[in-house]
Amino acid sequence: MALFLLVILMAVALGIIGVxxxxxxxxxxxxxxxxxxxxxxxxxxxxxxAGRRPVR
Known part of the structure; x- marks a missing residue:
């Protein structure tokens, strides 16, 4: 999850610099x-x- 957020922040930063x-x-x-x-x-x-949840 942390990697996902880091990449999102990188994409936003690149977008802001590009604009x-x-x-x-x-x-x-x-x-x-x-x-x-x-x-x-x-x-x-x-x-x-999502498909790997155990049935109880």
């Missing part, structure tokens, strides 16, 4: 891609663990 600095729009694109990949990875990870 604020002129000529660094590619950083915004990289931040968006990193965020999307991290969100997909987290969703797959959560869906795999």
């Amino acid at each position: 604020a600095a002129e000529g660094l729009g590619y950083l915004l694109a990289i931040g968006i891609v990193v965020f999307a990949v991290d969100a997909i990875f987290f969703a797959v990870r959560v869906s795999r663990h």
